[in-house]
Amino acid sequence: MVKITKNLGEVRTKEIIGLxxxxxTEYKGKTEDRTEGRHGIPMMIFERQQDAHLFANELSKKLDFPKEHVESNPVQTRFDLTGRT
Structure with a gap:
């Protein structure tokens, strides 16, 4: 599981959802219809933990937010960006 640990606000949340x-699909992932957390960001599932990790890094880079605000759990391949602090 990968989480963003900082609330990025409504505008940034929309950017995340768009990205x-x-x-x-480039990272062999898909979204579920349900959302997790309070910001309405869909749950993302990947075939491999490595793909989830790469995608989380790409989100961090493209949206220009620090990697210290991204937590990664190597056991699970689900990742959500709930913005919980």
């Missing part, structure tokens, strides 16, 4: 929709 997810545009690039998730």
């Amino acid at each position: 997810i929709g545009k690039h998730i």
Whole structure:
């Protein structure tokens, strides 16, 4: 599981959702219809943990937010960006 640990606000959340929709299939991922957390960001599932990790790094780079605000759990391949602090 990968989480963003800082609330990025409504505008940034919309940017995240747009980036997810545009690039998730490149990382062998898909979104579920349900959302996790309070910001309405869809749950993202990947075939491999490595793909989830690469996608999380790409989100961090493209959206220009620090990697210290991204947590990664190597056991699970689900990742959500709930913005919980």
